[in-house]
Amino acid sequence: MTIRPELDVPAQGDEGEKMTGATDSVRPGPEPTTTGLLQMRGISKSFGGSRALDGVSIEVEPGSVHALCGANGAGKSTLVKILAGLERADEGEILLDGRRVEVANPRDAADLGLSFIHQELNLVPKFSVLRNMAMGSGHPGRFGILDLRRLRREAKAVQERLGFDIPLDVEVEQLSVSDRWMVSLGRSLMRDARFIAMDEPTASFTDEEASRLMAVIEELTSDGVGILYISHRLDEVLEVSDTITVFRNGQKVATLDSAQTDRQELTTQIVGREVEKLVSRLEAEADETVAETRPVRLSVRNLSRAPRVIGASFDVHEGEIVGIAGLVGAGRTELARLLIGADRATGGTMTLNDAPYAPKSPHEALRAGIALVPEERRSQGLVLTDTVENNLAMAEHGSSPSMRSRFRPKSSRATGQALMERFSVKARSIRDTAHHLSGGNQQKVVVGKYVRTSPGLLVLDEPTVGVDVGARAEIYRIITGLASEGTSVLVISSDFEELAICDRVLVMRGGQLVAEVPASEFDEDHLTALCFGSHESSGTTETEEA
Amino acid sequence: MTTLMENEPTAEAPASKSHYFEWFGRYGALLVLAALIIVTSILAPNTFPTVDNAINILNQSALSAIIAMGLTFVLVTGEFDLSIGNTASLAGVAACWLMVNQDFSIPLALVAILVVGGIVGLINGFVVTFMNVSALVATLGVGTIVIGVNYMISDGAPVALGDPDAFLEITFGRFLGIPYPVYIMLVIAALLWWLLNRTVLGQSMQAVGGNRVAAELSGIRVDRVRVIAFVVCSMCAAVTGFLLASRTGSAAVSAGDTYLLSAFAASFFGSAVLRDGQFHILGTLVGVITVSVGFNSIALIGLETYWQYFFQGLLLILGVGVGTLARRRAAA
Amino acid sequence: MTTLMENEPTAEAPASKSHYFEWFGRYGALLVLAALIIVTSILAPNTFPTVDNAINILNQSALSAIIAMGLTFVLVTGEFDLSIGNTASLAGVAACWLMVNQDFSIPLALVAILVVGGIVGLINGFVVTFMNVSALVATLGVGTIVIGVNYMISDGAPVALGDPDAFLEITFGRFLGIPYPVYIMLVIAALLWWLLNRTVLGQSMQAVGGNRVAAELSGIRVDRVRVIAFVVCSMCAAVTGFLLASRTGSAAVSAGDTYLLSAFAASFFGSAVLRDGQFHILGTLVGVITVSVGFNSIALIGLETYWQYFFQGLLLILGVGVGTLARRRAAA
Amino acid sequence: GGSSSGSDGGDDSYSVGIVRFAPSEVTTEAVINKYTKLAEDEGWEVTTANPDGAVDKAIGAMQDFVQKDVDLIIVSVIESKSLTAGLKSAKAAGIPVASIAGGGADGVTFDLVVSPGTEVPEAMVKNMGGKGRVLALGYKPGLPCQLREDAFNKTVEGTDITVDRQEVLIPGQLESGQKFATTWLAKNPKGSEPLSIWACFDDPAMGAIVAAKQAGRDDVKIYGYDGTPPALKALKEGQLAATAAPDTAGSAQMLFDATPDVIKGGVDAEPKTEEIPFPIITPETLDQYLKDNPGADAS
Numbered sequence A: 001m002t003i004r005p006e007l008d009v010p011a012q013g014d015e016g017e018k019m020t021g022a023t024d025s026v027r028p029g030p031e032p033t034t035t036g037l038l039q040m041r042g043i044s045k046s047f048g049g050s051r052a053l054d055g056v057s058i059e060v061e062p063g064s065v066h067a068l069c070g071a072n073g074a075g076k077s078t079l080v081k082i083l084a085g086l087e088r089a090d091e092g093e094i095l096l097d098g099r100r101v102e103v104a105n106p107r108d109a110a111d112l113g114l115s116f117i118h119q120e121l122n123l124v125p126k127f128s129v130l131r132n133m134a135m136g137s138g139h140p141g142r143f144g145i146l147d148l149r150r151l152r153r154e155a156k157a158v159q160e161r162l163g164f165d166i167p168l169d170v171e172v173e174q175l176s177v178s179d180r181w182m183v184s185l186g187r188s189l190m191r192d193a194r195f196i197a198m199d200e201p202t203a204s205f206t207d208e209e210a211s212r213l214m215a216v217i218e219e220l221t222s223d224g225v226g227i228l229y230i231s232h233r234l235d236e237v238l239e240v241s242d243t244i245t246v247f248r249n250g251q252k253v254a255t256l257d258s259a260q261t262d263r264q265e266l267t268t269q270i271v272g273r274e275v276e277k278l279v280s281r282l283e284a285e286a287d288e289t290v291a292e293t294r295p296v297r298l299s300v301r302n303l304s305r306a307p308r309v310i311g312a313s314f315d316v317h318e319g320e321i322v323g324i325a326g327l328v329g330a331g332r333t334e335l336a337r338l339l340i341g342a343d344r345a346t347g348g349t350m351t352l353n354d355a356p357y358a359p360k361s362p363h364e365a366l367r368a369g370i371a372l373v374p375e376e377r378r379s380q381g382l383v384l385t386d387t388v389e390n391n392l393a394m395a396e397h398g399s400s401p402s403m404r405s406r407f408r409p410k411s412s413r414a415t416g417q418a419l420m421e422r423f424s425v426k427a428r429s430i431r432d433t434a435h436h437l438s439g440g441n442q443q444k445v446v447v448g449k450y451v452r453t454s455p456g457l458l459v460l461d462e463p464t465v466g467v468d469v470g471a472r473a474e475i476y477r478i479i480t481g482l483a484s485e486g487t488s489v490l491v492i493s494s495d496f497e498e499l500a501i502c503d504r505v506l507v508m509r510g511g512q513l514v515a516e517v518p519a520s521e522f523d524e525d526h527l528t529a530l531c532f533g534s535h536e537s538s539g540t541t542e543t544e545e546a
Numbered sequence B, C: 001m002t003t004l005m006e007n008e009p010t011a012e013a014p015a016s017k018s019h020y021f022e023w024f025g026r027y028g029a030l031l032v033l034a035a036l037i038i039v040t041s042i043l044a045p046n047t048f049p050t051v052d053n054a055i056n057i058l059n060q061s062a063l064s065a066i067i068a069m070g071l072t073f074v075l076v077t078g079e080f081d082l083s084i085g086n087t088a089s090l091a092g093v094a095a096c097w098l099m100v101n102q103d104f105s106i107p108l109a110l111v112a113i114l115v116v117g118g119i120v121g122l123i124n125g126f127v128v129t130f131m132n133v134s135a136l137v138a139t140l141g142v143g144t145i146v147i148g149v150n151y152m153i154s155d156g157a158p159v160a161l162g163d164p165d166a167f168l169e170i171t172f173g174r175f176l177g178i179p180y181p182v183y184i185m186l187v188i189a190a191l192l193w194w195l196l197n198r199t200v201l202g203q204s205m206q207a208v209g210g211n212r213v214a215a216e217l218s219g220i221r222v223d224r225v226r227v228i229a230f231v232v233c234s235m236c237a238a239v240t241g242f243l244l245a246s247r248t249g250s251a252a253v254s255a256g257d258t259y260l261l262s263a264f265a266a267s268f269f270g271s272a273v274l275r276d277g278q279f280h281i282l283g284t285l286v287g288v289i290t291v292s293v294g295f296n297s298i299a300l301i302g303l304e305t306y307w308q309y310f311f312q313g314l315l316l317i318l319g320v321g322v323g324t325l326a327r328r329r330a331a332a
Numbered sequence D: 001g002g003s004s005s006g007s008d009g010g011d012d013s014y015s016v017g018i019v020r021f022a023p024s025e026v027t028t029e030a031v032i033n034k035y036t037k038l039a040e041d042e043g044w045e046v047t048t049a050n051p052d053g054a055v056d057k058a059i060g061a062m063q064d065f066v067q068k069d070v071d072l073i074i075v076s077v078i079e080s081k082s083l084t085a086g087l088k089s090a091k092a093a094g095i096p097v098a099s100i101a102g103g104g105a106d107g108v109t110f111d112l113v114v115s116p117g118t119e120v121p122e123a124m125v126k127n128m129g130g131k132g133r134v135l136a137l138g139y140k141p142g143l144p145c146q147l148r149e150d151a152f153n154k155t156v157e158g159t160d161i162t163v164d165r166q167e168v169l170i171p172g173q174l175e176s177g178q179k180f181a182t183t184w185l186a187k188n189p190k191g192s193e194p195l196s197i198w199a200c201f202d203d204p205a206m207g208a209i210v211a212a213k214q215a216g217r218d219d220v221k222i223y224g225y226d227g228t229p230p231a232l233k234a235l236k237e238g239q240l241a242a243t244a245a246p247d248t249a250g251s252a253q254m255l256f257d258a259t260p261d262v263i264k265g266g267v268d269a270e271p272k273t274e275e276i277p278f279p280i281i282t283p284e285t286l287d288q289y290l291k292d293n294p295g296a297d298a299s
């Protein structure tokens, strides 16, 4: 037990550990004026010489939502990790109810009633929903006997409160991303959290799922829970939060009242300068004739792998950017995996540059010129423990016809260096470990490694999940740049706003491609409606097949 | 939520085939055991399928089972322990030495070697958690030191009791016709099963093994849990060493070493029993018994030495492989 | 993106202390080796720090090094191989048996046992990749079968050459005063280093070990890479078995078994040399040499048997532990 | 080659390097321990290395002793023929090598041979009346076991005894013995014919005793070699029919007495062998044996 309240109030739930004597009022107590539930003051943290946080302070009131915004690598997650006892601050203090507390490890945080839903979902895949929710609860410091009936009762109660209804005995492995997220949240509520920090909860949610979460947050705040909310989805931040703190390069640059702020201002604060509004493909170089004038690169007919993909047919032309919209679980990832041979189709045909194309492995796909930037960069895109340099070289090795080929570290590094510059990857050096990079920069590395193989068709699955506004604009620029060089691009996204960069958007629902929306008719609400299967569309080609 | 429900797996033709494979994946390892029993019963009808022989097999399984179930605890938390064989050897030698040279009674000696086992486990846990050395290296190193301690005590020579009768009774005594070691095995199995499945500690162990970071984040004292797993494991190894010594009333410096590989084999085999690669007590028990049945079959049928090895190797690969292959098919 | 560049590392005060620990983390294992050499040089000034003894140590390291470097390949790809000791034993027996009973010449016997090693590796790889059995179980099973083959060939008795002189020459021949095995070790080390660090295959192996899913999606033929790693590993084990037989002009059924644990110890020790837990050829070589120096020191200084075990165990734990502890400090 | 360093300048203080076999090898460990004691009492320097049964490590240890420039290297149990590399190094450096139970080879100038203990199978055949069935537990890789098995086979030859042979595992010798015996006993019920279990050393024999006890069988006579303390105890209780015991103290003394000559003889001396007597001990002769070898029981 390392919770050391500095004032003479016993730590909650722990009788055994008395005050560590030193309650001598040498240190000035907290100003009695503060009413905040949680305060972090003057927090600084460096990693091997680089400053992640530089004397930041933040305060969360009970029953309110305090949002934390900032570019990738601004230090948001680091702050949360310090609060969670995962990292130790070099300087600064944490106050709970105006009392100074010590959070040396996650256990302390849990004992203090602080709950966390971290950026990487932290569940045990092979555990059932119930067991995941029960994890870490139980009487601290005592090895109790499992009271399964009680736990089930409590879990049911939490589910009711959150308004979700996932069978408690299903393995978490089997759940969709948003359901997993609810399980995480449920775990926090199993132990009467007074404070919950959420690090990019909606990153891979659809709008529908996000609004479901908003409702839950409302319910929690009305019970007096304080929430620290981190997200790159600025509209959502403005909607859900009461206060917004913006970090830039480890420093606090502003605290804004959500009600008096707009997206424009928030963006400027985050990036430090004005960012042009996301330019839609239409406005920029509107060229709806691409499809007619350019040769077809990939042609897909009746591609199937039941039950997730059923009879998909479409064409992608040279230099064209095609989007695929859909709800989570619509089967888009599965479709992408079929295109690169990560899974085998059970029916249908493909032609690539007019030649039959039936990849049996990602290797064959890459050799033929089709690459997939997978949706989970940490688990599927990167070797986190390896250098940026080696990560950037991976797909080139994978596309090499012979494994006996020479590997030339010098030229490989030079190529990697050039890619880093081209995509402005921010890292200490090319020898830096991928693990140390912020999310946006990691994503750029993944895109970079595939671009290095000069694919004719690049498939990107959720390319900007967890990427900040600035870096997001850069990734769009990379995508449009590639297209203008003749590369065909397929963008899968649940963030319909970004599908504006596409020449054409296909809509997938229940494993089938159900509609095609040209850039001229692009409209987010319209897309959403299509994804849900409402048919009040105008002029869109409904391709109801199979 | 509702949106996702649309996409439910549709009950289609391929589903039934995949269900079939799923069933096979679950029961594949048990099927291997069943096949073994049936074939041997046919080949050796008078000697194999008898109550006596069944008791025999259980009795032969007891010591291996105890050490393997302990190892299972460590494996469940995602660690390794290469020192168990050495710990078992040390326990036997220490027990006999204490009874011979320090006039310890049997129960007192048992308590003492449980303490010894516990200390070895603590050291393993300390080196792994505090020094952050990978469990493989740590337990290989600690195991080597344990051999040294063993050597220091015994000087390499076997330690034998002057009047071993009471001690031998632990191995040879019977209750209702069933030897004590079988009861000891079953009691320990029940205890460990309960610990792993019905206590917060056990759940925490499984959580740590399933996703260490997640466990840490949810407030589980990961290091403590890992240390406890090592302690349980070493204590089980110590019990095996103790029982081993009670077979002959004496202990040799490397008597327990062979249990290392057999315990691993049993645990890994067991992880394919009813589960998809997760370690569990029941599975380990089945693993140990399968190996014993296999050995018993070979000996009863009477095969050349090299056949014995072929057979054991195949048993291991097939027992695990059948299940995983079937699961893969089920998933495909 | 100019704005993002602002966050460059700033050289600050706390960095120096952490740099110190970083240095220690990198060189910790080497320091342990250095300390060992210095202490022994002081305790045995006439016998230890001599050119002769250095050659002696290298010569003793050769066989362990070859098998351990092969194992390193498998570890690099994130797998395990528990069959190497058995494969080495089989290689020795097979080589002698072929020379005695089939009149194979030495080079032909070498080729034959390389093929044998390759086949064992292929089987390991097949069971692991195709049958999807965890490498631990698979190689334990295959290793057991390899023992069976060994018994089938030799019937358990040692196989000795009638006229071993030419064969012995492989071990005893010297060039420029340095025994052939040292050259063999160095050539194989260079080859394996080159394979791992200067070919697409080697880079692919490291990627597979780092993140199998990411490697697969990067187009790397993961299964093929894993199988190749097993094959390289088994072939190295076979070479060690061959050289072992040439040390004695005969081969015993379990002569190579002891290499298993020592190869693991060396590889894991090596993963702490200059690296942060990644396996690499140079590290493994340092690991093997550290163990040899340790063994040599003991023999020259002369310690009680139990001290020898203490010493070896501590060496392993400290060699790895010092580095990881320091790295942990550096990160904190 | 020039012999040793400063030690042989007239005074009889020698430096001896001993390569043990493995902790599990009880008999030779006892010989080595006693030899060490005798030598150190005499003021000699004794260094031991423990190769844990590995031939390669044993060779390494011999080479290390060459570096150390000892006056004599003693190797135990490991077949001398398989130590060629070490023997060559020693010979080149002019250091003589003595072996305990490893057999002769080029470079070995003194060999303490363990006799095959033929009395044990002879007693067995006699007890069985020349007919019946025997479970033979052998161990081919070990030279002493191989010799004993040869003697056993020769003795059984021409009798009406059927032999079922199994190969024992080391380590794991006791378990092997127990498991093989358990099933063999199940296959051969009481009263079918005279039954015996013969093991080439005491550990598997002890395993067989455990198996017999568990099966409640007192009709099977069990034989072993080495005279380990548990075996002597089993002999006393009548569970073991016979074992053979080398006189470890006597052997150590023999080796100790021979040491100066072996060293003086150098590497080119005519190889000498001394046989370690390996007399049979039966329940009847046990008391006499214990009287002659005080401490054999407790050590």
Ligand SMILES: Nc1ncnc2c1ncn2[C@@H]1O[C@H](COP(=O)(O)OP(=O)(O)OP(=O)(O)O)[C@@H](O)[C@H]1O
Residues within 6 Å of the ligand: A047, A048, A051, A052, A070, A071, A072, A073, A074, A075, A076, A077, A078, A079, A119, A436, A437, A438, A439, A440, A466, A468, C007
């Ligand atoms: N363990 C670590 N070692 C070294 N540097 C680190 C470590 N963790 C974080 N950093 C660095 O600290 C800085 C802040 O990272 P942090 O993860 O807090 O950013 P973030 O604001 O959460 O970004 P994102 O929006 O991408 O999640 C980054 O520059 C990152 O590279």
Ligand SMILES: Nc1ncnc2c1ncn2[C@@H]1O[C@H](COP(=O)(O)OP(=O)(O)OP(=O)(O)O)[C@@H](O)[C@H]1O
Residues within 6 Å of the ligand: A173, A174, A175, A176, A177, A308, A326, A327, A328, A329, A330, A331, A332, A333, A334, A375, A462, A492, A494, B004, B007, B008, B009
């Ligand atoms: N009905 C379902 N049953 C089981 N799992 C599902 C189901 N629906 C969705 N999932 C889970 O959701 C994840 C996404 O599914 P899939 O990849 O097929 O859809 P997607 O359209 O690519 O979704 P996304 O929008 O996340 O890219 C899968 O990992 C799957 O585990």
Ligand SMILES: O[C@@H]1[C@@H](O)[C@H](O)OC[C@H]1O
Residues within 6 Å of the ligand: D024, D025, D026, D027, D139, D142, D143, D144, D145, D146, D170, D200, D201, D226
């Ligand atoms: O004592 C035994 C010895 O006689 C035999 O030859 O090998 C195994 C040894 O343990």
Ligand SMILES: [Mg+2]
Residues within 6 Å of the ligand: A076, A077, A078, A119, A199, A439
């Ligand atoms: Mg973050």
Ligand SMILES: [Mg+2]
Residues within 6 Å of the ligand: A329, A332, A333, A334, A375, A461
């Ligand atoms: Mg997806």
